[in-house]
Amino acid sequence: MGDRHARRGAHPRWRRAGDVAVLLVLLALVLVGAARFVDTTWAPVVVAQTAGPFVVVGLVLLLVGAALLRRWWTLLPVGAALAASLVVAGPTFVAHTSPGAKVNLTVVAQNMRFGGADSDMLMDAVRLRSADVLVVTELTPEAADRLAASGATDWFRYQVGEPVEDSFTGTRVYSRYPLTTVTEGDDPSVEQTPSHQPEVLVDVGGTAVRLKAVHVVAPITRSTPEWRAGLTALADWSRRQSEDAPLVLAGDFNSGFGHPGFRQAASGLLDAEREAGLGWVRTWPYLGQRVPAYVQIDHVLTRGLVLVAAGHTVVHGTDHALVWASFSLR
Template structure:
């Protein structure tokens, strides 16, 4: 093969590498667009795939020896790494006493297996459970599975034939302080708010169920912004925001909520790419985390997830140490 015949082939290789790089860069850049456009909101959950794609492109570029294309690809990989790598390094306090364990589960219109929920609660010695999409039938099933004996108090409401019911269960005494807070105006779901008396230390727990962005984009973003305003009103009190945020680290409104003084348990635990949705036979495998445990004034000891039957959301849990008294 002559040199003149080889050159067009390499030009096509360079064009192919450049095209893939542009596509990945555009998808990756979507994470900085604060928008309610549905296609962009979906693309913003694809960050891990962008990072994997860029790594694959870097290897392919090196194997093909397209050295002049290696520089822009390497720059893109470095940018992706600065975003992704912090979530893989733990900043927990494993030596601190485990004083509070919080768990959340989206029951998927009450269809989640109640016995598996109860088993997860007992296995992790859960002190506070937030159950979203709770129906009256699901509440009865959870009680029959033993949660009525495990937890001593509850606050919230089960709602029939809808995804709007939410309940906070607690092993500690609680005082419900749910009111007409503006934070609850942007979602039809119940979002109970309680003060949990953890062995004499008050911890404010706010259950969260934000509207899905693919249904009501403006309401979804307004709900996340309202949670940020709620966060700012709490001062330095030990605080937990827990539930289904219908948002991930790829969404600017969610990052804005977390980055101003809150900690996401799974990022603090260094769990990296948490794939907690969608389960349950969906067309795509789980690839994103929509349920979160956000705290202030508590030290994360460990965190994790549990997949169960009947729901497309994995259980999310975190264990904490209380602030020094």
């Protein structure tokens, strides 16, 4: 009799502990999810802002766990938080493409990781997608020579931008269409990044498409103010451009939609992979990292073009996936 009463008396304590555990996990997930609304250069928050997809996964698991534990009243706050997160994540799984449209322009962007990317794999991807424009960041002279040997200068007749020895700052735009250089994008006081960000006009059958290569500095602990300034500079540049002409920004933004600065830079523009309904896109990190790829920091952003298809491909020798997008002119 006494043992039975003792066991019964233990149940409320365990049930309360279960409630507390569920609510603490919920609070942690909500705080991480809410970080996307905090515009800061504090590195821990900047990192937390990349964890949005994990919040959705965590809330799903928490909802299942609460149900298995029969903590029925906790299902309401957990379900509400999950619903709110799905409002943000849900649209990324819905495609807004025109697959039947004629492809006039295909853009590919690749961070070479200090020139280490496999040039043969990169050019294979270029040929597979019949790419018209290739934006390459972290290009060194040796990498440029390897790309030429792999057929880049045969496939692309035009190029703007220069490689840089022993640095991550070199950028080049290759193109099958004629290019007009607007700026080499090599003034750090303007670009707010040490990397070159050339701006060109791509003559696509008589239509001028304005394209800017992008390589914002990585938001490591001491560089987050410079990282944020680079995103602000891109947002300012985008706002200055005429809305009547097609516009493309392509490259390594070192940020994603969890960062307020990136959302400002992307305001009024469409992210190709997001518009393609690819959901949780992961372009980094792929090479030699202890964690699998989990965040999209490489983008093709556009305005004034019709998206036909988009995607990404892993290339050996670099921690960034190649991103590509095919467009039709309006």
